[in-house]
Amino acid sequence: MAENPEIPHEKDQLATKEARNKVAEEDYKIWKEIVARNMRLYDGILSDSRQDKESILQHNELNYLNQEVFPVLLQCLFEVLEKAKAFDSFYTQRLTYNGNDYLSELLYNCNPRHPVRIKKHLLQIPFVVKWLEQHPWSKYGNGVGWSESMAAIVIQAHIRGYLVRCRPEIQEMRTFWKIMRRNKEESDNEKKET
Numbered sequence: 001m002a003e004n005p006e007i008p009h010e011k012d013q014l015a016t017k018e019a020r021n022k023v024a025e026e027d028y029k030i031w032k033e034i035v036a037r038n039m040r041l042y043d044g045i046l047s048d049s050r051q052d053k054e055s056i057l058q059h060n061e062l063n064y065l066n067q068e069v070f071p072v073l074l075q076c077l078f079e080v081l082e083k084a085k086a087f088d089s090f091y092t093q094r095l096t097y098n099g100n101d102y103l104s105e106l107l108y109n110c111n112p113r114h115p116v117r118i119k120k121h122l123l124q125i126p127f128v129v130k131w132l133e134q135h136p137w138s139k140y141g142n143g144v145g146w147s148e149s150m151a152a153i154v155i156q157a158h159i160r161g162y163l164v165r166c167r168p169e170i171q172e173m174r175t176f177w178k179i180m181r182r183n184k185e186e187s188d189n190e191k192k193e194t
Contacts, residue, residue, distance in 0.1 A: 068112075076106040104128070 080103050084090060087097040105122040122128055164170055 072107070072110055072112060076103055076110060079106055 080099050083102055084097060084099055089097050089099075101122050105120075105125070108125050109117065109119045111117065123132070165174070
């Protein structure tokens with residue numbers, strides 16, 4: 001009985017599994033080395049910062065980010081992802097939801113240094129208003145933010161219009177009005193010249 005060359009043998013399957021396991025083990029070892037090296041660096045920074053006041057000043061930015069910025073930023077990023085999921089923006093390309101704008105609005109409204117700040121829409125935030133006065137938004141193209149049903153209605157209307165304009169009686173009427181318009185413009189130009 002002849003063997004089918006397309007069906008791999010059990011030995012080949014075991015060999016590929018062993019090869020994959022070896023690669024995975026090597027990758028895991030490399031990853032553990034990277035993590036250990038970075039932990040040594042991090043521990044060195046912490047021990048240096050405890051020993052040396054200058055080092056504390058140098059790493060003050062890191063502490064500020066960890067204690068002040070990241071808690072608020074992570075919370076806002078989570079809300080941005082939830083809203084993107086609600087708008088189904090992971091699967092559609094053109095939409096009304098802009099994650100950067102929403103993140104800016106959230107960070108302004110959730111700033112812990114201004115707890116009594118009244119929540120404002122993006123276009124009501126003072127620095128955004130100033131920025132937009134100098135750099136106005138370019139107008140979005142047609143179709144941005146349309147739902148699928150709205151896009152279908154617009155497409156159908158354009159197709160119906162095209163089919164109507166293709167009719168011979170409509171073509172005749174359009175050429176008639178083009179000639180009339182051209183004659184009127186010529187007579188207006190002659191009147192201006194005299």
